[in-house]
Amino acid sequence: MKVIALTGIRKMGEMEQNRPSISNSNDVLIEVKSIGVCGSDMHYYKEGNIGDQVVQFPFVVGHEFSGVIACTGVNVSNLKEGDRVAVDPNIYCGECDQCKSGRPHTCRNQRFMGCPGQMEGCNKPFVVMPAKNCFVLPENMSFDDGMLIEPLSIGVYAAKQAGDVKGLDIAIWGYGPIGMCVHESLKMNGVKSVMVSDNLEWRCAIAKKHGAELVVNASENDAQFHFLKHRPEQVDIAFECCGNQEALNEALHCIKPGGKLVIVGIPDFDSWLMSADILRRREITVVNIRRQNQCEETAIDALSSGKIDLSDMITHRAPLCDAGKIYEMVADYKDGVMKAVLYP
Ligand SMILES: [Zn+2]
Ligand SMILES: [Zn+2]
Known part of the structure; x- marks a missing residue:
């Protein structure tokens, strides 16, 4: 499959990767449907780092996305093929002091999507994630709405x-x-x-x-x-x-x-x-505020019930292969951009 990677400061390129496959019985394969471009992606794009998280090029960023479950691990019972999901990009261990005290967002062993040294991001057509990171979307929510659950849960x-x-x-x-x-x-x-x-x-x-x-x-x-x-x-x-x-x-x-x-x-x-x-x-x-802690369900309820209105959020839409152009526009705050969305 074709993925889009950062290849240098303010540089992006297409790369070929194998489609990921499920190796852990609690994981799911997700077909990525909508990807949001985030301000934190911009730090990696423009500066190559956030603090001591430094990019080794090439590297795939991106952590705001929604998708469809394409395949489930044998121990996954809460999701099935075809489910439309919002995804928490933080893979936490569930075992450390932070996880055990209800703080998986500061897990000692966390791997956050698109974070250098942790795991690759979602600027690709398929990703594998733990089932517990997926939240099924109500009928009335689009894939773009699902993608917005990550930034909204931070708010x-x-x-x-x-x-x-x-x-x-x-x-x-x-x-x-x-x-x-x-x-x-x-x-x-x-x-x-x-x-x-x-x-x-x-x-x-x-x-x-x-x-x-x-x-x-x-x-x-x-x-x-x-x-x-x-x-x-x-x-x-x-x-x-x-x-x-x-x-x-x-x-x-x-x-x-x-x-x-x-x-x-x-x-x-x-x-x-x-x-x-x-x-x-x-x-x-x-x-x-360090990202968010277990606010996805509140965010989904708020958006699907209309208690929160993000209808003016998405200003630009483009295919993933145009990510270079879109990142450049977002980096320079051009063209009235609020949130740009990419589609694999
Ligand atoms: Zn973000
Ligand atoms: Zn942990």
Whole structure:
């Protein structure tokens, strides 16, 4: 089968691989139907690493996908051929202290799809995964909806980790796919108001359309100034969803005493700088988000029931063989891109 691999910094190429086959009795073979291009794929594409996870080329990335069960291992009872599934890209051991304490997302022995040194990604026509990583999609959900369950479950998880948000005022820095998923999840959880800052006009427009009370295009205006002017008493919780130092500084200035900073974005540098003075005087709680933890079912229910609306998420669709062009477009935030989807 033909797979699409990173072959260098900002380079992609087609490679021939054998179709994978099931070797573990609890695994399933999945025919990949819809693949999302993620911001974290972009770090590997543009920089060749995220922190100490460094790509050895060639390497297949990608971790957001849905598909159809093509074959099941002999011990698989919860899935059958033809089932349409969303897939958790995190293979966890189930045995370590983290797994046993309900934290498979920080499993000590984890292999995450498309992560250098762990396992290859889903930019290919077939993958093998443990059956326990698959979630059957309801009839009314498309393969694209199924693909969106991975990023949406991160939004659901980030909102959950922020605690009870009912009646609270919130601000979000960064309205890419994850910022949007966080916003929708907060709305579902009964938040009072949300302010959004993003550098891209079209993303600001989507935030407005989805009910943000105030949206600031940070490429033209000072988000901190306008947020504080609009809400002088500051916000209860700030979400950093862009991995940007300046955004984090602004967020800290906008959080009220006793409030929370939730860090979701992945920076392309090693260390955040945070004002010890603000953190201490205002007793700000910093919450870090590592992907998501068992939020797929909530995400599936929210999307299929219409409690969450991601209809403006997918902006581009292309065959997998055009991945090079699509990655280049996403890397440069061109052409009004929010989420691009590839089809094997
Ligand atoms: Zn992702
Ligand atoms: Zn484990």
